[in-house]
Amino acid sequence: MGEEDSGEEYLFKIVVIGDSAVGKSNLLSRYARNEFDLNTKATVGVEFQTVCVEINGKEVKAQIWDTAGQERFRAVTSAYYRGALGALIVYDISRRTTFDSVSRWLEELNRSSEDFWKSDGSTSVGNLLLSVLGSLCQQLLPALDSANCMCKAHCDTAVARILVGNKCDLEDIRDVSVEEGKSVAESEGLFFIETSALDSINVKVAFEIAIKEIYNNIS
Ligand code: GDP
Ligand code: MG
DSSP, X not given: OHHHHHOOOEEEEEEEEOSTTSSHHHHHHHHHHSOOOOSOOOOOSOEEEEEEEEETTEEEEEXXXXXXXXXXXXXXXXXXXXXXXXXXXXXXXXXXXXXXTHHHHHHHHHHHHHHHHHOOTTOXXXXXXXXXXXHHHHHHTTOTTHHHHXXXXXXXXXXXXXXXXXXXXXXXXXXXXXXXXXXXXXXXXXXXXXXXXXXXBSHHHHHHHHHHHHHHHHO
């Protein structure tokens, strides 16, 4: 509709990172399909879901990537982060260790984008496959301008980053206070929000903060 009028369309890659079992896959399935799964099952393979949102009358496709159960330190490949314009860094408010890991995830995110823009000489077969797959998917989407737009954004501006304290429904076994979350977010220059994928609290808001911030960054 609008996109034909304006001739513009946007494709934003957003990654979801954080320790295992903090609720990354459920946040994504809640946002993309309004589904929640009580059973823990590790995500198999790199997965992404595309969600269309309208911002200022423009159609934006948010391509949101979920880890392949690669949450161990440095196990997430650089291909996962490649081209990402936004990141949700998720912890579980009922497990402090997942909050303690936030700084490590931020380092990994920063390191990966630096590595990418420096050189990509160390590309493994796995990474190569992932990147080919990624670019194929991007080509299949009719978003011809998005590559330019991504590059511009990646070179010129910061990745939109949001700290997400998930499982806020577990108030009775809370292990990380709202204040602590806010304070880390402030010192690292991140947005902050608490969510519950289970009770559908703030999930849409969290993803849309990221999408709007990316939109602002590039326009
Ligand atoms: P991932 O490993 O980070 O992808 O985490 P999952 O999405 O697989 O979730 C791990 C476990 O936490 C599962 O048993 C989910 O049912 C549960 N879970 C996810 N989100 C929430 C939430 O908001 N509240 C509660 N109480 N449990 C959640
Ligand atoms: Mg998962």
